[in-house]
Amino acid sequence: MAEETSQTRIISVGTIARVEGEGALRVTVKDGTIQDVELRIFEPPRFFEAFLQGRHYEEVPDIVARICGICPVAYQMSAVHAIEQIFGLHVDGTLRDLRRLIYCGEWIESHALHVFMLQAPDFLGYESGIAMAKDHASLVTRGLRLKKAGNAIMTLLGGRSVHPVSVKVGGFSRVPSRRELDALKNELLWARDAAVETVRWVAGFDYPEFTPDYTCV
Structure with missing residues (x-):
């Protein structure tokens, strides 16, 4: 999923499978340059x-x-x-x-x-x-x-x-x-x-x- 403004684009990947566990990725691109990358590794509660x-x-x-x-x-x-x-x-x-x-x-x-x-x-x-x-x-x-x-x-x-x-x-x-x-x-x-x-x-x-x-x- 991508969110765009006139100068900024945010790319969000809700699920990344090729990690040990589960992951998500969020990339912020401004004026064609990557400004921020956030990688989240998470798992649901196991109890x-x-x-x-x-x-x-x-x-x-x-x-x-x-x-x-x-x-x-x-x-x-x-x-x-x-x-x-x-x-x-x-x-x-x-x-x-x-x-x-x-x-x-x-x-x-x-x-x-x-x-x-x-x-x-x-x-x-x-x-x-x-x-x-x-x-x-x-x-x-x-x-x-x-x-x-x-x-x-x-x-x-x-x-x-x-x-x-x-x-x-x-x-x-x-x-x-x-x-x-x-x-x-x-x-x-x-x-x-x-x-x-x-x-x-x-x-x-x-x-x-x-x-x-x-x-x-």
Whole structure:
């Protein structure tokens, strides 16, 4: 939608789909020059706090995992850490290492999705990752394989890649064997090298000059 006066034009896009969540965009153009750009990222209320009231603490990790299909581990770990703190529990050693590993699996698959399917098409002038694949099939294949590597970690440790079910207060309901973990080694070695190549690739994008007026922490 565009609003125009004799000198000013306002372009409003109510819904932007290719972001993690939902977004909207408002651009103000005056005398042919962009004066202001406002990008809003928003999501409707989810009411998970209300869902959790009165539930047994063991149900919490499975419920909060449904907050997001891409980053469920973040919500699960926040919840189990809070409950463990209440109970005075401290998880360390191998269990803590495995928690770190499932977190890494989530980061790998989430970042691969963002870079190859959400970010790169914009920088390279394509309407979607599918359209980009017509000219850059090897890059899109790399992105999908990276995401699959992250999903494999989440499946092994969490029981499945979307909304894992093995995370629990005090550890996991099941931990993988050494043989199961070793089976991931070769693919993760490939993923490490592919990630380095991806960093080199995106470093060559034509990024706009932009200094935010806030600090990320």
